Amino acid sequence: MSLLRVSGLTKEFGDLTAVDDVSFDIEDGEFVSILGPSGSGKSTVLRMVAGFEEPTEGEISLDDVEIVGSPPFERDVNMVFQDLALFPHLTVAENIGYGLKQSGVPADERRERTERMLEMVRLEGYGDRAPAELSGGEQQRVALARALVNEPALVLFDEPLSSLDRKLRQHMQSELQRIQLETDTTFLYVTHDQEVALAVSDRLVVLDDGEIQQVGTVEELYEAPASRFVADFIGDVNAVEGRVTAVDDGTIGLDVGDGEVSVPRDAAVEELAVDDAVDVCIRPFLMRAEPAESDRDAVDDANETFSTTGVVRSRSYQGSDSLYGIETDRWGRLSAEVRSASFDVDDRVAIAWDAADVHVYRREGGAPPSEDGGA
Structure with a gap:
């Protein structure tokens, strides 16, 4: 069944139409990437799903519930930002458990769920460290654990791997796939990096100039691109x-x-x-x-x-x-x-x-x- 349904989504900033009549569905448990060049509108779509931007027109439903107009904290959605946004004054464990604490989860349960997430992202024993003591890839995993710990229906990613070198980026691609499969959580990933999108995605949504160019599996888009733009952009x-x-x-x-x-x-x-x-x-x-x-x-x-x-x-x-x-x-x-x-x-x-x-x-x-x- 469709977990996320985006229908006729449009976002205007004055005279600029950043997103133009975008529609797509994401099934429960899918890993879908929105792919496009800089300025294509992909991050704006993500921010509207997260609740950080209000659409000019269109509908967004999560698990058959309309969420346009709902504040971000009322949506069953978490986001991994490009700059990760880890709290430097908190330990790794405190960063991961921050959302649970804000939700009033008791300390013993927070500790148990945090330890479980540290094991999931293979950072056992790192809970007492500061984020600054970790490598870039380890910080990525902390941000992912924080996004997953309260078991959201949907996790959003805004190009979180863009600052990593190629070898570490490839490693994190494998980690994302592993964790997504083990948790059976739905991932919506935004990137301009074709290599990342092709490596991790079940399906791709290709955007250009705010409009959808093609939606399909990786194989469909690579082997049967629907336009010259898609052919150029995917490989x-x-x-x-x-x-x-x-x-x-x-x-x-x-x-x-x-x-x-x-x-x-x-x-x-x-x-x-x-x-x-x-x-x-x-x-x-x-x-x-x-x-x-x-x-x-x-x-x-x-x-x-x-x-x-x-x-x-x-x-x-x-x-x-x-x-x-x-x-x-x-x-x-x-x-x-x-x-x-x-x-x-x-x-x-x-x-x-x-x-x-x-x-x-x-x-x-x-x-x-x-x-x-x-x-």
Whole structure:
């Protein structure tokens, strides 16, 4: 069942519409992330759910109870802030038990529940320490324990991992998942960090300019992005400019500047018509690369493959594979993630990818592709 239901949520600050008609549901026990660039409205949505901002329009219900207008302390919600907001003059145990004390929970019960939370976040024996004596990751766990100790229906997170280094952030991602599963608490997490969101979430809500772009599982958003924005924002993507030349029952014909390629009709996320200007998008890991023996294409498989040659301009070693920046002869700079071969900067390579792996989006403005192509 839906624990949290957000319907038609809008927030205006004077002439600025920070959140525009946002609607989504969160099921009991889910881990959902709101993902978007800075200024997309994601933190404003979180603050309205928490009760720190009042919506201009819309409804928010928690466990089928409308909570718009209720003060934060009356909502069955706790929040982990970006700056953690731990009390420096209190011990770790006192920080965790602060909410229980404010609620009038007896001292013995507070002590028992605090110790239980210290075990949950693997900080046994740290109760008498001051927050300043802890590492960044340990402070994160104290803030999480404080948010969970009074067993709220929903815990909100406002980018709490943004200040951590990558290794510690990855560790905390695993800890968040473990604790969420063990407590069966519903988490709503706000971040601009795609890596964090992809790693921890059951579902994603992608925002841009205050509007929802797509809601779905991590796999759905990565493998079937509903817009060029989502494709760009969730992982890396290459784009080749083209124009629609034909639309049939099962295929779409595309002129990509040097011959026509047919792609499956379901590669287009919206209805297209002949002469529409489009972006043809492909993930770097779906591209093939090999040394170019000549200026011919890597693959010439009828009209079901995109292919070109180019020169390696950059290389980023990533352990199991390398990410190459390739200046292509047809389509400008493209990125290819390659595991089966190794190239040096200035090597000439041939690259190709299958038409069945692309996504096609109508280009904003519908302008025709430039004469020399470009990504």
